Amino acid sequence: MSYSNVTRNTFGQPTFATLHSSANVKVSREEAIRMDTEDMRHLIEMQKLALIVDLDQTIIHVTVDPTVKEWAHDVHNPNWQVLKDVRAFQLGSDGVTVSHPPVHLDENNVASFATDGDEDGCWYYVKLRPGLSDFLQTMASKYELHVYTMGTRSYADCICRIVDPDGHLFGARILSRDENGSDMQKSLTRLFPISTDMVVIIDDRADVWSWSPNLIKVEPYEFFVGIGDINAAHLGPHQPLAPATNEKQDANPHALSDEEHQRAIAEQCDDRPLQRAAEEKQKKDTENTIIESEQVLTDDDTELELIQALLLEIHQQWYSAYASRKAEEKRPDVTRVISQMKSEVLRGCELAFSGLIPLHEAPETTMIWRMAEEFGARCHRTLTSDVTHLVATSARTAKAERAYRTKKIHVVWPSWLNDSMCRWVRQGEVAYAIPPDTQNLIFPVPEEEDENQGAEINLADMDWGDAEEEVDAFLEEDDDEEENSETPETADAETTSGKRQRSGASMGSSIVHHSDEDSDQGHPKRKCRRSNSLERVKASQDDVLRQQDGADRHEQTAPTEDLLQDLASEMERELGDS
Numbered sequence: 001m002s003y004s005n006v007t008r009n010t011f012g013q014p015t016f017a018t019l020h021s022s023a024n025v026k027v028s029r030e031e032a033i034r035m036d037t038e039d040m041r042h043l044i045e046m047q048k049l050a051l052i053v054d055l056d057q058t059i060i061h062v063t064v065d066p067t068v069k070e071w072a073h074d075v076h077n078p079n080w081q082v083l084k085d086v087r088a089f090q091l092g093s094d095g096v097t098v099s100h101p102p103v104h105l106d107e108n109n110v111a112s113f114a115t116d117g118d119e120d121g122c123w124y125y126v127k128l129r130p131g132l133s134d135f136l137q138t139m140a141s142k143y144e145l146h147v148y149t150m151g152t153r154s155y156a157d158c159i160c161r162i163v164d165p166d167g168h169l170f171g172a173r174i175l176s177r178d179e180n181g182s183d184m185q186k187s188l189t190r191l192f193p194i195s196t197d198m199v200v201i202i203d204d205r206a207d208v209w210s211w212s213p214n215l216i217k218v219e220p221y222e223f224f225v226g227i228g229d230i231n232a233a234h235l236g237p238h239q240p241l242a243p244a245t246n247e248k249q250d251a252n253p254h255a256l257s258d259e260e261h262q263r264a265i266a267e268q269c270d271d272r273p274l275q276r277a278a279e280e281k282q283k284k285d286t287e288n289t290i291i292e293s294e295q296v297l298t299d300d301d302t303e304l305e306l307i308q309a310l311l312l313e314i315h316q317q318w319y320s321a322y323a324s325r326k327a328e329e330k331r332p333d334v335t336r337v338i339s340q341m342k343s344e345v346l347r348g349c350e351l352a353f354s355g356l357i358p359l360h361e362a363p364e365t366t367m368i369w370r371m372a373e374e375f376g377a378r379c380h381r382t383l384t385s386d387v388t389h390l391v392a393t394s395a396r397t398a399k400a401e402r403a404y405r406t407k408k409i410h411v412v413w414p415s416w417l418n419d420s421m422c423r424w425v426r427q428g429e430v431a432y433a434i435p436p437d438t439q440n441l442i443f444p445v446p447e448e449e450d451e452n453q454g455a456e457i458n459l460a461d462m463d464w465g466d467a468e469e470e471v472d473a474f475l476e477e478d479d480d481e482e483e484n485s486e487t488p489e490t491a492d493a494e495t496t497s498g499k500r501q502r503s504g505a506s507m508g509s510s511i512v513h514h515s516d517e518d519s520d521q522g523h524p525k526r527k528c529r530r531s532n533s534l535e536r537v538k539a540s541q542d543d544v545l546r547q548q549d550g551a552d553r554h555e556q557t558a559p560t561e562d563l564l565q566d567l568a569s570e571m572e573r574e575l576g577d578s
Helices: 029-045 067-072 132-140 153-163 258-271 273-287 303-324 334-343 367-374 398-406 414-423 464-485 488-503 524-548 560-577
Strands: 006-008 014-017 026-028 049-053 060-063 087-091 098-104 122-128 143-148 199-203 215-217 350-354 378-380 389-392 410-412
Touching (some): 215 303, 334 367
Parallel strands (some): 049 143, 350 378, 350 389
Antiparallel strands (some): 087 098
16 A cells, blocks of 8 residues: 555554544554444444545635735725635644634624734635535535545644534544645545445545545635635645556655745735735726726635535435345445446547647547546547547647538537536537637638538548559640640630639639530540649648648647548549539
């Protein structure tokens, strides 16, 4: 195992840290199994599962920006209304001592809010996610609730006094960074070393859990604009999707020491991101001569409604499965329930990507590919006939232009995929559709296309040497006929006809249109023109290559083949119409 909660006693037997409040107390494997069995039996008797709850940006948002206090003291400030339920507490300069316990903004005595305490301490301002109280009460009836945070013990205790003042919801089941055994990662085995088949996690960060299958990722809650996660500096930057490993993951060059973490928090106090956001908004409104409210804080988040529905469904499905196999005395695995629910979200969607996967990466190993498949989609490297959705960053990529021409593929922004996965519901494509860039498309998107038109020419398979020989042969044949048969009358007629034909060519195209009376038989000029058009397809290959160089450099496959194929099809249709 990768975390320090598992050690070995003097007899070489593994021992486990299972207490929330301490990482130093260890028990033997036999005792851990006994405790696990007892805990699971207790949960089943209560018809509950276990739910591990993260704090920062999952159920709360916290800042140390003193602008909050200033706005809270000003009842005329446009942000005051949404700050009325903000709580505050103060930690000493050491980040450990609780200088002032949590307090609530008093509407009758606004001036007293977060004013006394240690002058060297730091005030923390806490906003509960909308609907949190009802959410926790509902979840407590179906789950045994645990807190698992990367904040310090002092920080976690203060937050829980705000969220759960009576201790009825979490009790002593609070695990902080100080007892975790790892500064960088969270681990289910820290609390459930033997079995995790009844444990669900909600957290806004999946990377700290190594993308555990027990995890329901929550959209980060950011009430205080420009703040982010108050404890994210200690965790380092958000890590990409990576498989779980048995190696220690503590060694992160970006991780901060406790002292550095305290300095980072102090810097946020001085930086005042909220005040800066308000000033930038005012400046923008002035420049646009638009008079808007100076309010920069909104309180319209509804994420917990979604999470609650998911957790209730997981609970129901788990106990339904348990009832069906109760006689076998075998518990279902909650990860199978979660996996099955996820797989239904994008079932039937066939995805390709444009501009999202770097060229040097294998698509199947990237986060977006893995997550899409986890939610039931099938992913493709190229635009096959099965593809239903192209997830793109621009309308001006080779894949996007080809997708528009099919009129059967949804070209959507990446937010369509992200929102579908975050909400566990496939989103409507219309709101996320990328409109075609009709001004810059190499080929215009046709209004109607005949499905019975001839097959496209595959330029990659074409023998250009044979095409050149064909062109030369027909040109020679045409020249011989003109030398032997041209008369003044026919020459004049031919000149007039040529002018008519050239005037019918569109946008400088050298394709010549002919009347319905023309046919290949007996008309060597017609053959020459048809082969000449083919030659021009070849000649345009270099132009297309130059145009597309760098246009879609993040595509996994070369885009020029798709465009050349479209070019050949377009010219073949024009020739067929003639």
